[in-house]
């Protein structure tokens with residue numbers, strides 16, 4: 702969403718990292734619009750987390766996963782419906798069982814086409830990866846939580862409720878202490894607020910804070926963020942602290958009836974001073990807009 706032309710959002714099978722036995726991450730190498738992708742194995746099945754953006758990236762991911770699975774059954778899930786996470790699912794049809802939470806399936810059906818249009822406007826490199834995208838329909842949909850048995854390993858899929866999107870989902874691997882958060886957590890950058898009124902206002906800063914408190918309660922050993930470097934539980938605390946500060950600084954100014962543009966400028970300065978090394982400064986303004994709308998009148 703930045704002003705400059707984004708680099709080619711291409712998934713590369715490089716620096717693949719084993720986080721635990723039979724559990725690897727294809728890291729995003731800090732490339733924008735490339736997600737961290739997980740491949741989690743059990744004795745009879747393998748779960749892929751995220752597709753990458755568009756059919757060509759998804760073919761890369763499927764190729765890696767099929768080789769990794771070596772004959773084991775494939776499942777696919779995505780953390781939420783945004784294009785770089787889910788807009789390659791069509792490639793897995795007939796090869797993997799596509800399983801997501803109901804709210805995410807509804808997001809995909811209701812807003813997938815509009816996001817496809819919006820992302821095509823982000824520049825030629827992004828549009829190229831989106832060529833040929835068809836919005837996929839999940840094979841299996843669950844409501845709140847789903848325990849997926851991969852054989853000797855049960856992976857827990859959990860719908861968190863509305864936060865970064867309406868249909869966010871986290872995937873935890875309890876025997877390995879690993880949690881995939883999708884865009885509920887980013888490492889080394891400001892939280893992504895897809896606040897695009899009037900088209901999409903589903904992101905909720907206040908609910909996001911509650912979700913982060915609950916996720917911290919699960920005490921994961923390893924946290925795989927949507928984008929950025931894999932880390933420990935501190936990543937969860939960092940996001941919660943940032944969101945709480947963003948809320949407090951925004952609401953304090955809202956209480957004193959400061960205009961929204963002034964709030965944006967002042968809060969932005971505070972946040973950059975707090976996290977000068979973080980990327981994605983354009984998301985601060987979106988976060989302020991969201992939290993202004995959530996200010997208790």
Ligand SMILES: [Zn+2]
Pocket residue numbers: 781783865884893
């Ligand atoms: Zn997202």
